[in-house]
Amino acid sequence: MPTLVHYIPIATTVLAIFFAPVVFRRWQERKPAPHLFWWALGIAAYGVGTFTEGFTTLFGWNEWVFRSWYISGALLGGAPLAQGTVFLMFSRKTATIMAVAVGLTIVAGATVVMMAPIDYALVESHRLTGAVMEWRQARLFSPFINTYAAIFLIGGAVLSAWRYRKDSAARHRFIGNCFIAVGALLPGIGGMATRMGHTEVLYVMEFLGIILIWIGYRYNVMPGARGAPAASQAVAAAG
16 A cells, blocks of 8 residues: 655656746747757656656556656656756757767667566556566666766766855855755666665655755856856756
């Protein structure tokens, strides 16, 4: 039976519903700005993933909800957010090539996930886990995609925080990027716990992660800072 922790994704989804439109509206106001589009897409995907978790808690396990959960979480969880940083760190041509490469990997992974047979003996009525897929190769795509996300999403925030560490005029950007780095790291930790059978850890980490990312976002859009390095602008420009 579901416990209190299984209802946490509902709260996380509500946060994503309010957070994603903020970035999306900014993208509409500042076209062309591909980094804002990718950030809005990433937050929306984050919300889709937690929605499927909340749905499973409330209504029980469903095959298509499970497949949507795996695609939106394991494959799309951090990659779009990281791609936003890529568009600010690299030239438009390089970033586009990287987006295509990651996109094709996600499409391939999603195709395998959609086709993978389900071992219904492992299905739990109110709990999601990738272990129910009989094709082990279906779970080989997420480590590559998550590594990409970690390098550019977490790494970009850490790099920006390091650059701002001694800049008193942009202290809020240092603080903001620290929040973002930790917030982006937490769902990754939850994902690793899920692979070991502890899905509840993911639910908690997703909730804390989006809160910290939003706090970091608010710090980064505070007025008064001097020109930001490209990596930190991934969030600052989104405000």
